[in-house]
Amino acid sequence: MMLRSKSSSMKPAVAGSWTFLLQAAIASTTKRPSAFSTLASYTTATIPTRDPFAIMNAISVAASPSTTAPPSMRRQLHPSTIKLGVCADTFTMDHLLIFYSRRGNLSCALDLFDEMLQRNLVTWTAMVSGMVRSGAPELGLRLFVSMVRGGFCPNEFALASVLSACCQSVEANAKLGLGLSLHGLAFKAALDGNPYVGSSLMLMYAKYGYVAAAEQLVQMHHSGITPDVFTYISAVKASSITRELKFGQQLHGLVIQNMLQSDTSVMNVLVDMYFRVGLKDIAVAIFGKIRRKDTISWNTMISGLARDEDEKVAADCFVDMSRYGCKPNQVTFSVMLRLCGAKENASLGLQIFGLAYLHGYSDNVLVANAVINMLSRCGLLSCAYAFFCNLSVRNVATCNEMIAGYGLHSCSEDAMRLFRSLVCFGAKPDEFTYPAVLCAFQQAHDARNHEQIHASVLKHGFASCKFVSASLVKAKAALGSIQGSLKVTKDAEKVDLVSWGITMSAFLKHGLNDEVLFLFNLFRSDFTEKPDEFILATVLNACANSTLIR
DNA sequence: GTAGGGTTAG
Structure with missing residues (x-):
């Protein structure tokens, strides 16, 4: 399969200098001539004005999402503001702060925040x-707490922002308490019915797995909003x-x-929802009805098709996207590269990588991570490592x-070496690090390394994270340690049907059938709930393997 | 007077 890029000039045009901003200012501040005059004075650098409104306007123009102000101008905004004595x-x-925050310039935003009197x-x-x-949702949450402690009463803007932080934070996701407190705050401020806050609350509950999301919307209907x-x-x-398909269909x-x-x-x-519930045909039909398809429309479609690992159709869609005048972005490349990895299609993967490079995504961390995924899944581990070593930008x-x-290819020593260096260099492992490194130990019976990883899980507070505890249980099962598995589940503080099922199936996978039956008996004596289909199937398999059923 | 919620991606 060959893919050809049709666009020739991929590099974004770099705007000259202040003139660019000046033009933007003229276009957007026809009612506010002061912005124009301030900017004009900046360009000539002769008569500095002390009009804070004019400066504010200039910053506002630069901060606008539709403006792509040149870097030289952006660098001058902060010193210019201070020089003009309006700090x-x-x-x-506030305007300068919003300028930095909208551009994702965290360090400048934080510096400015510290400087503010x-x-x-x-x-x-x-x-x-x-x-x-x-x-950085955790930082956002901490700032919100400081704000409330400092005596500020959050309004709908602050609540909507902090609820978004709550949804994205891994730490907060482990505990519903914070979300409930925020709902309490919203209720106290009579803002729980506000459309912005209401939508954010709805998503927050859904992400915690509470179907109360639906009720929230009905309530909004009743309250006349x-x-x-x-x-x-x-x-x-x-x-x-929440997998509430009926509700989704009503919507x-x-x-x-x-x-x-x-x-x-x-x-x-809607396309995304139908893909996720497995109604692919409806998803495709809705996609066809979108009149103005944007990059997200195409990406949703490509990732929906990629979930089925339908490489040919996904690649066709990828080609159609450019044909219909929609440029692929970092998400498109990430999805396509990962699909090539899943299908072990290195040839297509390298073509996609070439296209990503041409489109200027060679330094994009999302794309780079997907390239490592593609190369290592295609068995090109040494290429993946060479690529990894030469990257200028990396994250966890x-x-x-x-x-x-390394885990996928059972290179346990290499996986462990990288895991140790990650910890040594002060980077904090996240919930994906542990399943990745533990995967390498599915076959390796190395108890010492297991203990090190387990200790790190406990130290960094990931014991209750379900993916982490599931991979730890699997690793304990590889060692044949029933007590070890039970301890992991107990530490996770969520001993439910799912965790019993995961534990039993992990032992089944290693052919430890007697252990499965032992666990099943323990489950029956300790647990009041009835076994589900998954547990029953696991136990029946263990019985069959032990020739207990003839 | 400024700020805010959402969809694709691990």
Whole structure:
């Protein structure tokens, strides 16, 4: 299969200098000539003005998501603001802060935040949302707590931002308490019925696995608040997370009734929902009805097809995307590369990698991680490692991919070496690190390394994370240690049907049939619930293996 | 007067 790129000039045009901003300012500030005059004075650098409104306007223009201000100009905004002596003005400083936070410049935003003599509710809210957007939800949550402790009463803006942080935070996800406290705060401030806060609460509960999401939307209907597109998107996403297909279909009906089929984002989330529940044909039909397909529409479609590992159809879709004038982005390349890895199609994978490079994504961490995934799944481990070593940007996920690559090929020593170096260099492992490294020990009976990883899980507070505990149980089963597995489940503080099932099947996988039967008897004496189909099938398999059934 | 919620991606 050959893929050909049709676009010739992929590099973004770099705008000249201040003139670019000037043009943007003229276009967007026709009612505010002060911005124009300030910018004009910047360009000539002769008459510095002290008009904070004009400076604010200039920053606002630069911070606007539609503006791609040149880097030289961006670098000058902060010193210019300080030089003009307006750093004491909270309103202007807020604008500068929003400028940094929207661009994901965390260190500048944090520096400025520290410098500020006075902070208001907007300062704090902009910081919280900036942290979430830049992938630092834990920091956002901590800032929110400091804000409340500092005596600020959160409004709908702050609550919507912090709920988003709550949804994205791995630490917060382990505990529902924080989400409930936020709902309490919203209720106290009479903001739980606010459309923004309501949508965010709905998603938060859905991500915790509470079907109360549906009720929330019904309540919004009853209280006379008209749901907007965001509400629908959150509700469809919530029904997709909680696997409430009926509710999702009702929402689909409401989307048609309320003529929201013209909204691309609403349609995108519907396509995604139908793919996730396995109704591929409906998903494809809805995709066909999207009039203005954006990159997310195509990505949703490609990733839905990739989930079935339908490499040919997904690749066709990838080609169609460019043909219809929609440029692939880092998500598109990540999905395609991972699909090539899953299908062990190194030839197609390398072509996609070449295209990603041409499109300017060679330094993108999401794409780089997917390249490591593709190379290692295709068995090109040494290539993957060479690529990993030469990367200029890395994150924890990059290391996880390389460790997972070693794990997949049972290179336990290499996986362990990388895991140790990750910890030694001060990086914090995350919930994906442990399953990746433990995968290498499915066959290796190395108790000493097991203990080290287990200790790290406990130290970093991942004992209750279900993927981590499941992979630990599997590793304990590889050692044949029943007591070890039971301890892991106990440490996870969630001894449910699922964890019993995982434990029994892990022992079955290693042919430890007597252990499966021992665990089943223990389950019957300790647990009041009836065994589910998965447990029964596991036990029956163990019986069959032990020739207890003839 | 500024800030905010969503969809694709591990």
